[in-house]
Amino acid sequence: MPHRQLPGLTQSQRDRLAYIELRLRFLGEIRRQDLVTRFSIQSAAATRDLALYKDMAPGNLDYDGSAKSYVLGGAFQPLFDFPRGRVLALLTQGFGDSEPLRQAEWVTYESPSRLAHPEIDTLAAVTRAIHLKCPLKIQYHSISSGRVEREIVPFALIDNGLRWHVRAFDRRTHEFRDFVITRIEDPLVMRQSEVQSCETSDHDIQWTRIVELELVAHPDQPRPEITERDYEMESGVLRIKLRAAAAGYVLRKWSVDCSPDHSLRGPEYRLWLKDHLALYGVKNAVLAPGYVALDAMQSRPTQLKKIVHAGPTQRTQG
Structure with a gap:
């Protein structure tokens, strides 16, 4: 449900706050300059937006002084309810960045829906790991092995038309593989763990x-x-x-x-x-x-x- 203060904001404010939340939740960080560039606003206005978002959701972001950026807070609770299909479009196609309001359609259309979408918190952890270039610890449900703990180094999403996968280096098998995101549980972004050069996309022959x-x-x-x-x-x-x-x-x-x-x-x-x-x-x-x-x-x-x-x-x- 939308936060109780949201209805009192202008649409442009809602757009900027939604952008802050998207960056935090799915990329793990946001800088003041990101707002300045995206919305063509002054630095002072971007600072006010970040302060307003922190006032409305104090557990959602922390300031990292060394990186001079705001990072995902440990007590994150979303203010906006983003449909999963729209989030995937935002992440993979750059189809706008503002809050996805339910508006009347301009023309009648029908599009076949997917049978399954990734769970949004799982997707958020995967995309943060990709953006921050961090390993990801997961519980993965494999047809051959059942539920197994793995450490992967993800670097890209793949849409095969039926399901969403994440392309990653698998530290268990020492191979680059595709992992079905709906089979991932308990993802943990390992920000303090180093990524070896052999685990990056440059060494994935099938990718390059x-x-x-x-x-x-x-x-x-x-x-x-x-x-x-x-x-x-x-x-x-x-x-x-x-x-x-x-x-x-x-x-x-x-x-x-x-x-x-x-x-x-x-x-x-x-x-x-x-x-x-x-x-x-x-x-x-x-x-x-x-x-x-x-x-x-x-x-x-x-x-x-x-x-x-x-x-x-x-x-x-x-």
Whole structure:
């Protein structure tokens, strides 16, 4: 529920206080200059806003003299009720920073909703750890191992179209992995723990590698010109660049037939991956519809092997 003093404030004041809370809760800190830059106000006005927020929620922020910034307080209680979907949009798309008021829609629309959103306090801990470049201690529910305590070093959120993941270095397995945020419990930001260089995103090969994929209209779908129009293809090809760590998610979300012989059937398969070999070395390529790893080709028919090893022009004529 909104704080009792909020209705007495102007909308511009509410916007600035909401911005303070967003920065504190999801990034773990805010500086006076952040308000000055975001709202084009004077330093004195930013100081008053921070003082007003502290007066309304004294446990929500503390001043860190060494860093000259305000940091998340140990007794944080939110003043604003931010919808989870909007928070994710704010964090990942920069879609405005003000308080999300419920206003009448300008045009009628309908958008499919997600079946699940991350718990907002868990999400806040994850994003603080990302922003502050800190390890995160968590209880994680794994299908293979059950509930296990882990220490991870998170650096990015990944939306696979169905669930939200956090990309992180896992100190338990010494590997970079994706963790489903809804499976995380009891997150603790470890601000005093150092991060080793080998735990940063620069050393995540699947994250730093960019794969270039060429998608074409599925050869077994009628009216390929409509597919080319829908996806704004140039010369019949849609060229996309993806991080290897996200490639499998994107190909699955868009139902791209990644079989070398475009063998998948169904109206959902409107696109075909032109060059199957472009996914070589992509770990999550196993998520892509129809994908077959090269080492699995030994058990496939001879005709399929010929298709895989044929040139790109030969394959598109199949």
